[in-house]
Amino acid sequence: MPVDSSRYVLISSDCHAGADLRDYKPYLEKRWHDDFEAWASTYFDSWANIDAESEWKAGVSSFMDPLNWDSNKRLEALETEGIVAEVIFPNTVPPFFPNGLLAAPGPRNADEYEQRWAGIKAHNRWLKDFCDDAPGRRFGAAQIFIDNVDDAVEEIRWAKAAGMRQVLLPSDHHLKLHNLYYGSLEPIWSVCEELDMPIGRHGSVVGSDAELDSIDAAHAVGVIETTYFGQRSLAQLIISGVFERHPGLKFVFTELGAGEWYVNAIAGLDMFCMGAKMDGSIMKMFAGKAVDKLPLLPSEYANRQVYFGALVPPNVLEIHRQLGLDKLMWGADFPHHEGTAPNTTKAIRGGMHSASEAEARQIFAKSAAEVYGADLDFLQTIADRVGPTVEEVATPLQPDEIPDDPNFHMIIGAHAGMFEPPGTKR
Numbered sequence: 001m002p003v004d005s006s007r008y009v010l011i012s013s014d015c016h017a018g019a020d021l022r023d024y025k026p027y028l029e030k031r032w033h034d035d036f037e038a039w040a041s042t043y044f045d046s047w048a049n050i051d052a053e054s055e056w057k058a059g060v061s062s063f064m065d066p067l068n069w070d071s072n073k074r075l076e077a078l079e080t081e082g083i084v085a086e087v088i089f090p091n092t093v094p095p096f097f098p099n100g101l102l103a104a105p106g107p108r109n110a111d112e113y114e115q116r117w118a119g120i121k122a123h124n125r126w127l128k129d130f131c132d133d134a135p136g137r138r139f140g141a142a143q144i145f146i147d148n149v150d151d152a153v154e155e156i157r158w159a160k161a162a163g164m165r166q167v168l169l170p171s172d173h174h175l176k177l178h179n180l181y182y183g184s185l186e187p188i189w190s191v192c193e194e195l196d197m198p199i200g201r202h203g204s205v206v207g208s209d210a211e212l213d214s215i216d217a218a219h220a221v222g223v224i225e226t227t228y229f230g231q232r233s234l235a236q237l238i239i240s241g242v243f244e245r246h247p248g249l250k251f252v253f254t255e256l257g258a259g260e261w262y263v264n265a266i267a268g269l270d271m272f273c274m275g276a277k278m279d280g281s282i283m284k285m286f287a288g289k290a291v292d293k294l295p296l297l298p299s300e301y302a303n304r305q306v307y308f309g310a311l312v313p314p315n316v317l318e319i320h321r322q323l324g325l326d327k328l329m330w331g332a333d334f335p336h337h338e339g340t341a342p343n344t345t346k347a348i349r350g351g352m353h354s355a356s357e358a359e360a361r362q363i364f365a366k367s368a369a370e371v372y373g374a375d376l377d378f379l380q381t382i383a384d385r386v387g388p389t390v391e392e393v394a395t396p397l398q399p400d401e402i403p404d405d406p407n408f409h410m411i412i413g414a415h416a417g418m419f420e421p422p423g424t425k426r
Helices: 021-027 030-042 061-065 071-078 110-132 148-162 181-194 212-231 233-239 260-276 284-292 299-306 314-323 342-353 357-372 376-386 407-418
Strands: 011-017 083-088 138-143 166-168 200-201 251-254 306-310 328-331
Touching: 011 110, 011 251, 011 328, 011 357, 021 030, 021 342, 030 110, 083 110, 083 166, 083 306, 083 314, 083 357, 110 138, 110 148, 138 148, 166 342, 181 200, 181 233, 181 342, 212 233, 212 260, 233 260, 233 284, 260 284, 260 299, 260 314, 299 306, 306 357, 314 342, 314 357, 342 357, 357 376
Parallel strands: 011 083, 083 138, 138 166, 166 200, 200 251, 251 306, 306 328
Antiparallel strands: none
């Protein structure tokens, strides 16, 4: 990458896309077409009315927006934000999913598994074609379930051959947990290491259909618990020895935080493992057999194999200066309303103005290029036309420039100490 370029390459490690609802049908096996028509004719997402008049929609309600599937419109919108490449996670609802892709638990019976497995395979194949529409600029995350390990391994091998760049594990949910410490999952870790295929989890807003009269509380608690359900993967993978057995495995936490939770969690895991190796300790009694198989501290495994895709407010930047910036990847969360668009340059100025040029290039592009295999020389040719300048990013955001958007306040302001959220009373 030219070191004298005046503009940054922005690779968003966190974007979302998907087909328009009925455009998934051609990607399904024909035996599912009648079932698909029955499902599609009655499908309704209760979030569909959220931000109905906004181009930047919240959560899964954006399944209605052509930004998900209109390739040229999407490229134009991203370039307006200075973004030249993206890692794409799902957004629209694959066939046979219940209401809300990111709020749904995993399949809870064999019939549901069979249908929804067909649905996410259809999404993966649509996504492959969508990525092929913008070669070198779109890096797809292939969804899997882990209920059937043989199916998962076969899909991972397909995904690698198809040019996909990450494997997305199903989200944990209070109606269905996926315990990543199970030995039966070993073939999944093995094939991802073998193929140098990063695997990870993305934040989700878990909902509940168990008690419909509790739906308001379920939504609120789901927002609180989304990070917990994703973050619990860290301890499971380390303590069960997955990282010890597979030192080449890359695990990515996307939109699950990249700051204090990780520092606190990894420090706690180090203390736990040290205690579990002390004769006579209660931790030795319960965890000694597992921890004795780990020659390294949890922090050493994580420093070697864990990556983060996240918005980068000032506190996250400072934490990763201490941890090492090579594991931090900036993300815009496009096209979600809670992401940086349509104020991306302001967001990165608010979060990253104190970064040196070398630090910014690492976070904006180099880390993601190393994980996902992006060609930075190619992307720089696009960034030289649309990317933010080094001077722009280094210019601190002033209070009078802050958009009148509560989500922007949450992204930058609450962490920067620059201002108070709207409506704050003294």
